[in-house]
């Protein structure tokens with residue numbers, strides 16, 4: 001039995017590594033494509049945001065309001081421009097980053113109404129609106145203080161309460177939170193992607209290429225044939241997320257200093273320890289074993305590569321859904337969340353990086369993955385024992 | 393001289409849904425003979441072969457290969473069988489010889505014997521030129537040769553071939569037939585086909601199978617005599633009851 005499993009495992013690894021597709025999914029995506037495609041946009045967006053804040057923004061003041069004009073001119077972050085055509089067109093062509101209208105100038109009214117027209121889809125426009133808002137509020141404050149002074153009220157009466165927000169999370173914890181979120185997501189997806197090609201090739205693919213039947217005539221128990229194939233799937237489902245995590249961490253070490261430029265130095269190494277790595281590897285292994293079993297159950301029922309891919313597509317989507325909810329799950333989630341497959345792995349990764357994880361969470365995650373893994377494996381081996389499934 | 397039985401099939405039945413694919417199949421192949429399984433489409437040839445190779449389980453009946461029961465000791469029986477399945481394939485990215493090597497390894501052939509056997513098979517089948525080529529880049533005829541090679545590399549007491557010439561052009565069919573003529577001397581072969589001339593040329597004995605039953609069995613001469621026909625084709629048409 002063991003010898004048979006070994007033979008089939010070696011055969012699957014051998015044939016899989018001959019496929020360029022396997023190598024692409026196993027190495028190129030985790031180590032290069034994903035990190036680059038997540039890091040580049042982050043760097044670009046982050047850089048653009050910072051530039052927009054630092055540079056002076058163009059603002060057009062439509063109504064005649066000399067006092068305000070003076071305020072805008074005084075601000076070194078704003079540059080006053082004239083509108084030649086419609087406000088919308090000027091915004092679109094980026095001749096100005098935002099347009100300010102002053103509506104009510106009735107002399108008897110104490111309040112002046114102003115509108116800031118901007119394009120929230122443009123980084124520069126958003127930044128310009130922020131700057132204009134700041135100038136307007138300072139201007140308003142100045143006027144209010146003047147009015148109060150006329151009434152004999154001193155400026156200090158204006159403030160009754162002073163407050164500020166403080167982040168309860170340390171900077172490293174915040175980093176852990178974001179990295180955990182991103183890496184957790186990519187680890188789960190990496191696992192899915194890593195084993196998909198091998199699992200499909202070794203089941204539906206073998207049917208399509210008419211090799212499965214011949215394989216069933218070698219003197220190896222059918223259960224061993226299945227296990228050999230399964231273990232090949234697990235191997236890929238395990239290696240791929242690890243490479244993904246490596247690639248993403250490497251990429252993070254480039255991005256984080258840029259994005260957190262304000263807060264001095266960031267020590268990424270503080271986020272992780274050998275013990276944590278061990279737990280992560282164990283949990284990823286269990287998840288890989290679950291994913292491979294799940295994929296196998298589905299793929300063995302298809303009779304072509306393409307059909308198997310179609311069958312497996314919903315699975316890929318189902319896995320992505322929890323990612324959306326992950327952002328509203330607090331750093332210390334309720335216990336039951338650690339029983340949900342895939343979600344638990346993402347939460348666990350995040351919790352470990354943030355140092356907020358109770359030991360019980362590891363236990364629940366391991367237990368949950370084991371249970372689901374065994375269930376999926378039973379389904380897979382039932383499919384594999386069925387003539388209908390294998391021959392049709 | 394009565395030779396020893398290599399394959400014994402008795403009372404084989406198999407049903408797929410409402411199709412009775414096999415309805416009591418009995419025949420025996422003796423050592424050194426090429427036994428033909430001749431039948432029209434859907435007769436049950438492939439189903440019989442799948443049962444012999446443990447790909448599917450028969451509902452009823454027994455199969456023995458060199459006295460080993462397929463039902464109770466399938467792995468032992470499979471060790472004795474090399475098979476070319478109907479419309480079978482091999483691993484496309486592996487070369488011809490890697491494919492043969494892989495199948496030999498999976499069959500548990502002693503590693504030290506494999507290379508030697510592959511050399512001799514490539515020699516016999518005229519594959520020297522193609523052995524390092526990826527399977528998917530071979531012509532259909534050469535693919536079929538590799539499939540044959542893959543079955544031979546096990547050096548099995550029983551060789552089973554399910555319509556090995558189907559889909560090949562006439563010259564390629566001839567090549568395969570000639571090869572079979574060459575290897576049949578030292579082997580027991582179960583050969584399924586629906587081509588009369590092939591059966592007539594190659595088979596020492598044959599069974600005509602139709603609707604999951606054996607309708608006649610024996611040498612070509614015996615079958616013709618039994619059916620009162622001049623040649624195998626006429627006998628076949630009479631026996632399968634579709635004589636126009």
Ligand SMILES: Nc1ncnc2c1ncn2[C@@H]1O[C@H](COP(=O)(O)OP(=O)(O)OP(=O)(O)O)[C@@H](O)[C@H]1O
Pocket residue numbers: 391392408409411412413431432433434435436437438439440478586
């Ligand atoms: N897996 C299966 N599921 C359902 N029916 C099947 C299956 N395999 C074979 N059959 C049916 O069993 C009968 C015998 O088929 P089989 O393939 O054994 O015939 P055959 O003699 O090999 O024919 P051919 O010359 O076309 O290869 C046919 O009616 C076929 O439709």
Ligand SMILES: [Mg+2]
Pocket residue numbers: 437438439478554
């Ligand atoms: Mg057939």
